[in-house]
Amino acid sequence: MAAEKPGHEPNLRIGELAELAATTTRAIRYYHSIGLLDEPTRDASGYRRYGAEDLIRLVRIRRLRSLEMPLEQIAAHLSQREGEPRDLQASLRELAKEVDEQIIALQALKERLLHIAASTLALPVDTWRSTLRAQGVLGEHAALPDGEHEAVNLLDALHPDGVEGVITQSSGLLGNPELVRDLKPLLLRFRELPDDEAAVEVLASEIAALLPTPEQAASPVDIETMDRLLGDRLTPAQRRFLRRLRGLLEKRRP
């Protein structure tokens, strides 16, 4: 009777091992590369040969991975002697907490997405134009002046909440019909401002007199930055005017 050689320990090839553990050969080789799973012995032709111990460890790795535990944590739990389920329990609770935080963040994100998708998604210029029209600052059929197209986009970019934020922020101004009425001719003068020191000074003080003292020190819309970025769209006189106006408004702060 020929001696029946028992299937001596390591007799699974990597593909079989992967299938038994419901994973891929690549994952297994990766676990070898990071030292999470020991390299097994090789057979005559260089193939890896795995035994029961390998399968047991691999399945444990995969079970913890299916709970989204990072490989480093898995390594820590599997290397430490088996008697410490406390630690594992704590880790699992910690993971659950993290998952919970992710859920909350994703729920908020989902709300934002649906909210924005449900909004008009209008271009900043369109929103701006219709607001000006509604306030009577712009005539029903008048177009925005050429240079203001980009200015509106800039306003949109500079305010954390976009043009809508700007509108909300300035609704105190625009909501006051008398102010709007008084401001209107002054804005027209701004557009035509001559390169004349006296004219700049007069317009600045007239507008400053109308504007309320801002409640918050630093407005989210940075007038200085707008000035720099629109530099070549404004005449030198207009730029001097903006700086002057800013100076006047600053002086009023306590």
Added chain:
Amino acid sequence: MAAEKPGHEPNLRIGELAELAATTTRAIRYYHSIGLLDEPTRDASGYRRYGAEDLIRLVRIRRLRSLEMPLEQIAAHLSQREGEPRDLQASLRELAKEVDEQIIALQALKERLLHIAASTLALPVDTWRSTLRAQGVLGEHAALPDGEHEAVNLLDALHPDGVEGVITQSSGLLGNPELVRDLKPLLLRFRELPDDEAAVEVLASEIAALLPTPEQAASPVDIETMDRLLGDRLTPAQRRFLRRLRGLLEKRRP
């Protein structure tokens, strides 16, 4: 009067641009590298100089990124002419749907985590031993035979639901007190099985006669694989027995 040179277009440096858009210089350079944001002109010393257009586009990129839109999608939306908010709306809804799927998956994961954390987290051997004791298959103070330690770990690894799955699956057997009583002496004979063809055959048919015909064709616990992996823990007679038993059980299938 010296000609007042207006801050001609590109006058922001990368750091200022990053701050205005609430992002990092590295992100901006990355957007250049993938062609999402055009490289601006350079000043005399090689520094990038940005203008209003760049800020506007960067802020739009960042707003869409804050909604977790992938850069590739952002590029598609920003490159196409502005008149198509339909597309953007559809993309946002699509993103919301994906986020929703993630939320559902994470909720399930969280349940699994908490469920497992709340369980005993006992070692497979411990679970197995106490089940055997509860069923009277193992005496109150008896230990598991040496070779079975690994066998239990293997059972655990081979079943999708671990030892608990094995126990549930076989509870039909173990829940039947008469069967357990009859099986008990046969299991003892298995442990002591002599290398004798007749003994193997007799034990196989006796046990096969007791076992019910399995309802499902392929059991999740692959007896063949267990045999291969435990090869050197079983005597040749025991391995022959397992193959024989398997043959007998297979023959009963329709």
Added chain:
DNA sequence: TTGCTCCTCACGTCACGTGAGGTGGC
């Protein structure tokens, strides 16, 4: 001989973060 499995590089993923080593600007 053919198709299957295995082997070892090595690049790709996604959106940047983080030095390293050097230079310009105020």
Added chain:
DNA sequence: TTGCTCCTCACGTCACGTGAGGTGGC
């Protein structure tokens, strides 16, 4: 002169997926 900003590589992230090019096993 000093500290700040900028520059360009280039590696690292996390857990693998995906060829590329070649060889062993049945």
